[in-house]
Amino acid sequence: MEVGLKMGFEETELRLGLPGGGDGGEVVRKRGFSETVDLKLKLSSKQGSSGIDPNEEKMTGLTKEKNLLLSATDPAKPPAKAQVVGWPPVRSFRKNILATATQKSSSDESGGEKAAFVKVSMDGAPYLRKVDLRMYTSYHQLSDALAKMFSSFTIGNCGSQGVKDFMNESKLMDLLNSSDYVPTYEDKDGDWMLVGDVPWEMFVESCKRLRIMKGTEAIGLAPKAVEKCKKRG
Amino acid sequence: MQKKVACSFPDEVLEHVFSFIQSDKDRNAVSMVCKSWYEIERWCRRKIFIGNCYAVSPRMVIRRFPKVRSIELKGKPHFADFNLVPDGWGGYVLPWIAEMAGAYPWLEEIRLKRMVVTDECLELIAKSFKNFKVLVLFSCEGFSTDGLAAIAASCMNLRELDLRDSDVDDLGGHWLSHFPETYTSLVSLNSSCLGSDEVSLSALERLVGRCTNLRTLRLNRAVPLDKIANILGRAPQLVDFGTGTYGADLQSDVFSSLAGAFSSCKELRSLSGFWDVVPAYLPAIYPVCSRLTSLNLSYVTIQSPDLVKLLRHCPSLQRLLVLDYIEDSGLEALSSSCKELQELRVFPSDPFGEEPNVSLTEQGLVSVCLACPKLQSVLYFCRRMSNVALVTIAQNCPNLTRFRLCIIEPRTADFLTLEPLDVGFGAIVEHCKDLRRLSLSGLLTDRVFEYIGRYAKKLEMLSVAFAGESDLGLHHVLSGCESLRKLEIRDCPFGDKALLANAAKLETMRSLWMSSCAVSFGACKLLGQKMPRLNVEVIDESGPPDSRPDSCPVDKLYIYRSVAGPRFDMPPFVWTMEEDSALQLNTIGNPIGSEWEHNMKGIQGLRAQMPFVLYLAELSNTSQW
Numbered sequence: 001m002e003v004g005l006k007m008g009f010e011e012t013e014l015r016l017g018l019p020g021g022g023d024g025g026e027v028v029r030k031r032g033f034s035e036t037v038d039l040k041l042k043l044s045s046k047q048g049s050s051g052i053d054p055n056e057e058k059m060t061g062l063t064k065e066k067n068l069l070l071s072a073t074d075p076a077k078p079p080a081k082a083q084v085v086g087w088p089p090v091r092s093f094r095k096n097i098l099a100t101a102t103q104k105s106s107s108d109e110s111g112g113e114k115a116a117f118v119k120v121s122m123d124g125a126p127y128l129r130k131v132d133l134r135m136y137t138s139y140h141q142l143s144d145a146l147a148k149m150f151s152s153f154t155i156g157n158c159g160s161q162g163v164k165d166f167m168n169e170s171k172l173m174d175l176l177n178s179s180d181y182v183p184t185y186e187d188k189d190g191d192w193m194l195v196g197d198v199p200w201e202m203f204v205e206s207c208k209r210l211r212i213m214k215g216t217e218a219i220g221l222a223p224k225a226v227e228k229c230k231k232r233g
Numbered sequence: 234m235q236k237k238v239a240c241s242f243p244d245e246v247l248e249h250v251f252s253f254i255q256s257d258k259d260r261n262a263v264s265m266v267c268k269s270w271y272e273i274e275r276w277c278r279r280k281i282f283i284g285n286c287y288a289v290s291p292r293m294v295i296r297r298f299p300k301v302r303s304i305e306l307k308g309k310p311h312f313a314d315f316n317l318v319p320d321g322w323g324g325y326v327l328p329w330i331a332e333m334a335g336a337y338p339w340l341e342e343i344r345l346k347r348m349v350v351t352d353e354c355l356e357l358i359a360k361s362f363k364n365f366k367v368l369v370l371f372s373c374e375g376f377s378t379d380g381l382a383a384i385a386a387s388c389m390n391l392r393e394l395d396l397r398d399s400d401v402d403d404l405g406g407h408w409l410s411h412f413p414e415t416y417t418s419l420v421s422l423n424s425s426c427l428g429s430d431e432v433s434l435s436a437l438e439r440l441v442g443r444c445t446n447l448r449t450l451r452l453n454r455a456v457p458l459d460k461i462a463n464i465l466g467r468a469p470q471l472v473d474f475g476t477g478t479y480g481a482d483l484q485s486d487v488f489s490s491l492a493g494a495f496s497s498c499k500e501l502r503s504l505s506g507f508w509d510v511v512p513a514y515l516p517a518i519y520p521v522c523s524r525l526t527s528l529n530l531s532y533v534t535i536q537s538p539d540l541v542k543l544l545r546h547c548p549s550l551q552r553l554l555v556l557d558y559i560e561d562s563g564l565e566a567l568s569s570s571c572k573e574l575q576e577l578r579v580f581p582s583d584p585f586g587e588e589p590n591v592s593l594t595e596q597g598l599v600s601v602c603l604a605c606p607k608l609q610s611v612l613y614f615c616r617r618m619s620n621v622a623l624v625t626i627a628q629n630c631p632n633l634t635r636f637r638l639c640i641i642e643p644r645t646a647d648f649l650t651l652e653p654l655d656v657g658f659g660a661i662v663e664h665c666k667d668l669r670r671l672s673l674s675g676l677l678t679d680r681v682f683e684y685i686g687r688y689a690k691k692l693e694m695l696s697v698a699f700a701g702e703s704d705l706g707l708h709h710v711l712s713g714c715e716s717l718r719k720l721e722i723r724d725c726p727f728g729d730k731a732l733l734a735n736a737a738k739l740e741t742m743r744s745l746w747m748s749s750c751a752v753s754f755g756a757c758k759l760l761g762q763k764m765p766r767l768n769v770e771v772i773d774e775s776g777p778p779d780s781r782p783d784s785c786p787v788d789k790l791y792i793y794r795s796v797a798g799p800r801f802d803m804p805p806f807v808w809t810m811e812e813d814s815a816l817q818l819n820t821i822g823n824p825i826g827s828e829w830e831h832n833m834k835g836i837q838g839l840r841a842q843m844p845f846v847l848y849l850a851e852l853s854n855t856s857q858w
Contacts, residue, residue, distance in 0.1 A: 027542070083645070084586060085315075085316060085317065086312065086315030086317045086723070086726075087315070087643065087698065088581065088584045088614060088639050088641050089315045089639060089672075089698075090315070090580070090581065090584045090614075091314050091315070091398070092400075093398065093400075093426065094531070094580060095584070128320060129321075130316070130320065131318045131320070132306070132316075134585070148774050148775055149319070149774060196570050
């Protein structure tokens with residue numbers, strides 16, 4: 001019953017598209033909604049984690065999603081691997097300063113998770129939000145969080161059909177021409193990119209701020225995204 | 234008989250007498266003596282403190298106190314500091330500025346904490362208050378350096394501009410050049426939170442040079458180390474100095490001019506800043522260390538031996554902020570060097586790391602508590618604790634007024650006995666009879682709250698996270714802590730019972746925050762209905778709470794007393810539980826019918842007829858909220 005409610009809500013959620021393949025030089029290709037999990041798998045398997053059955057991953061990916069939504073209200077269980085919001089109680093300006101300090105000093109690799117706060121704006125919303133990208137380990141988690149934050153504005157604005165179209169190369173331009181929302185980010189070079197065209201870790205390193213644009217405004221970014229992908233690939 | 238006495242003095246005499254009474258509490262008491270004292274007092278009150286900007290409306294304040302010169306306002310709940318309060322929640326100061334612009338043309342001082350301040354607000358301030366002197370924006374946000382430029386350009390009598398810990402959109406340092414060349418009144422400037430790499434150094438140097446009354450100067454990171462000597466040279470009278478970046482390639486001429494500049498600052502008592510420290514430059518401050526009372530090294534990422542070397546030069550130190558790089562050994566050294574220590578804050582260098590990266594344990598804190606008899610205020614992040622350590626601290630530091638302990642991993646037990654830390658914290662509240670502020674952490678059952686309710690009679694603010702077992706815990710606190718003003722709770726299994734049973738207590742407090750607890754939506758509604766002088770706000774970003782059953786727990790709850798009624802600037806994810814909300818929302822489990830309506834009307838009628846005396850009490854109490 002509760003899950004049913006959430007499922008209905010999910011349909012209207014803002015979803016991050018995953019256009020472009022990244023390393024393989026793959027461009028935006030036809031892809032259904034459920035296959036976005038597939039893409040994540042492909043990226044991570046390229047980075048070395050092997051032996052995962054794509055079908056199983058698809059299932060667990062979706063279940064994990066539900067768990068995240070449900071466990072958001074369960075006080076005793078913080079989401080696996082991601083951090084608990086606001087704990088330990090350290091102010092943001094302290095977190096970020098330490099992050100740059102530890103980067104400068106010795107090579108402590110993956111151990112310490114440094115905070116990566118970025119501002120998130122959404123066209124039409126009256127105020128900015130901030131997210132710590134280190135709180136999430138995938139585009140899905142980020143997408144869920146953003147959807148929750150801006151749900152009051154996006155309900156009805158981004159149907160699941162719109163998302164499927166976004167994956168579909170031939171309909172991408174149609175979508176960008178419509179009034180649906182598209183997540184974009186500004187990277188270290190100051191360029192505005194479509195979210196999802198690089199592996200997650202690379203995204204976290206290079207993202208300076210996020211902007212959820214109206215599709216019509218994002219239209220100029222698609223070619224750029226393709227270009228950058230080709231360069232990286 | 235009192236009336237006769239009051240009438241025999243002209244108002245001017247009484248006013249003169251009242252001018253010696255500064256504290257809000259005393260002023261409130263004075264205003265309650267009789268109607269004429271109330272009248273006289275309200276016309277001569279110059280300073281207002283409002284602990285919750287939503288507890289009262291600007292108009293009500295202006296109506297009662299027409300001649301205010303100084304105002305202090307606080308907005309968001311404290312947990313906003315840790316991103317628990319979503320952006321857009323509220324705390325906008327613009328309505329206040331707009332009303333005061335007309336009503337208080339002679340306003341001199343505005344101090345804000347955790348409020349949203351826009352450039353429009355700053356421009357309005359610059360335009361409206363001809364004698365404006367003090368602007369303190371503590372942990373505020375929403376404005377840019379353009380707004381600061383407006384203040385700089387217009388406020389000829391500005392003495393203090395303090396942006397402490399605010400989140401400012403820094404568009405570069407050009408705002409400093411908006412201070413006219415004729416402007417010389419600056420006494421205090423804290424721009425340390427500005428984040429841009431650009432700063433107008435020449436404007437800064439000229440400003441510092443011509444403001445001969447400058448006592449406090451806290452620079453931002455963009456100011457390089459090799460400029461410090463020049464700046465200090467122009468302001469040898471400084472008492473409080475915050476450096477910018479304190480690192481560069483070591484050059485002996487830079488070092489010697491730096492050391493020379495510091496030695497000519499005979500009045501310097503407080504140092505801060507020190508971003509990107511290069512240890513070799515630290516000895517440049519040795520000439521002033523013996524007189525230092527306050528040192529903020531919380532951005533200094535150097536190892537313990539270097540920290541200790543510095544601290545050995547500071548025997549007068551009363552206040553120290555430092556990272557956990559200091560380690561137990563460093564704190565041991567601190568405790569032998571700095572006998573005057575009153576306040577210690579140790580911050581975590583790697584708060585999210587799975588494993589400890591430094592050797593800092595409960596021992597460090599214990600050694601300081603054993604050796605520093607004047608210690609009053611502690612903020613300590615660590616990864617392990619024991620009851621024995623806490624008891625030792627409690628017994629040796631009975632004068633503690635603020636004790637905030639954060640054991641980084643939630644629900645961590647006593648590492649020696651694997652028991653909860655109830656007894657340890659119990660000792661703290663039992664021995665530290667003047668304790669005003671307490672933050673708990675570690676594994677805690679309902680017992681710790683029993684101790685707190687029994688002993689913590691002067692406790693004003695309590696922060697609780699991942700603790701307790703049942704409503705009994707919350708009940709102990711609400712029923713026992715007589716002085717409690719602010720209570721903030723997250724991730725605890727506290728539900729409806731304790732809250733509803735102690736509803737009346739909430740009207741004696743400033744505010745209560747509960748997030749990720751077990752309070753049901755139905756209970757929130759009930760509270761909102763029964764307590765017209767409380768604003769009960771449910772914060773839920775996943776959708777309207779009435780789309781779920783009443784028994785569902787709410788995500789976040791913020792309750793505060795108010796004479797202004799529900800606020801109207803709430804974002805879509807905040808719902809206020811109003812008096813008649815039961816009649817509008819879904820009625821599962823709610824009694825509906827004529828009896829309910831009769832009760833509702835009764836409550837509303839009461840409010841309308843509130844006796845005059847009670848109304849006075851409400852307004853006079855706003856100042857101490």
